[in-house]
Amino acid sequence: MALATRTDRRSSLARTVWNSSVGKKTVMAVSGLIMLLYLVVHMIGNLKIFFGPDEFNHYAHWLRTVGEPFMHYEWTLWAIRVVLVAAVVAHAVSAYQLSRRDLRARPDRYVHRRARATYATRTMRWGGVILGLFLVWHLLDLTTGTVHSGGFQEGHPYQNVVDTFSTWYGNAVYIVAVLALGLHVRHGFWSAAQTLGAGSRTRDRALKAVADVLALLLTVGFIAVPVGVMTEVVS
Ligand code: HEM
Numbered sequence: 533m534a535l536a537t538r539t540d541r542r543s544s545l546a547r548t549v550w551n552s553s554v555g556k557k558t559v560m561a562v563s564g565l566i567m568l569l570y571l572v573v574h575m576i577g578n579l580k581i582f583f584g585p586d587e588f589n590h591y592a593h594w595l596r597t598v599g600e601p602f603m604h605y606e607w608t609l610w611a612i613r614v615v616l617v618a619a620v621v622a623h624a625v626s627a628y629q630l631s632r633r634d635l636r637a638r639p640d641r642y643v644h645r646r647a648r649a650t651y652a653t654r655t656m657r658w659g660g661v662i663l664g665l666f667l668v669w670h671l672l673d674l675t676t677g678t679v680h681s682g683g684f685q686e687g688h689p690y691q692n693v694v695d696t697f698s699t700w701y702g703n704a705v706y707i708v709a710v711l712a713l714g715l716h717v718r719h720g721f722w723s724a725a726q727t728l729g730a731g732s733r734t735r736d737r738a739l740k741a742v743a744d745v746l747a748l749l750l751t752v753g754f755i756a757v758p759v760g761v762m763t764e765v766v767s
Pocket of ligand 1: 571574578592593595609613616663667670671674675689693706709710713754755757758
């Protein structure tokens with residue numbers, strides 16, 4: 533009985549936090565930082581393509597065997613995938629609900645909707661939609677091979693990446709997405725820091741600088757791959 537009451541109290545606390553705007557912003561900040569960590573690691577891993585097919589394919593194979601013999605083949609990778617999917621869903625759902633709340637809160641929402649959303653808010657919303665669509669495309673392209681331009685080869689990501697960036701639309705899709713990612717991270721990192729209470733008058737300049745550097749590193753690091761293939765440094 534006492535246990536049931538404690539569990540009820542805890543779940544109603546979780547519901548209260550989730551229903552509050554601060555709670556949703558916190559979920560957005562934490563899920564965003566988890567995805568950001570993954571992206572930094574993914575970007576560094578991608579740069580191994582400049583060291584040739586053996587090194588890049590070996591790295592992709594290692595991603596599947598990491599943690600062995602304690603972990604079975606692909607267990608660690610699947611654990612990472614579960615965390616990432618949870619982060620993407622939590623981020624998207626809280627963003628959608630916060631946007632709806634924001635629009636509902638405006639008495640003159642039909643007349644001034646466009647004028648009143650700030651430039652940053654609109655960029656974040658559109659950027660988020662572009663990144664969500666890109667992610668679906670990217671997984672169908674380089675993970676499952678469903679929309680891949682060449683003959684997709686399981687276990688040969690080097691050749692798959694070269695095939696993708698040998699088409700104009702492959703380059704266009706990835707470059708547009710990576711530019712959207714840079715803008716999203718630049719504002720998102722700073723927003724997350726404010727939500728999590730890291731902002732202050734003295735720290736804001738430093739936080740903005742960190743956001744700029746992170747966004748620039750990710751943009752340049754990811755774009756280096758299609759540029760490498762286009763210029764035949766990677767072939
Ligand atoms: C030029 C840019 C990019 C390249 C060349 C690239 C390359 C790849 C490759 C080759 C894979 C398959 C790895 C494997 O199966 O071993 C992959 C998976 C993935 N990429 Fe990217 N990627 C890029 C940008 C991005 C961006 C911007 C995002 C996120 C917005 C992203 C998110 C992911 C995710 C979530 C996976 C699935 C990981 C898994 O479950 O195995 N990638 N990427």
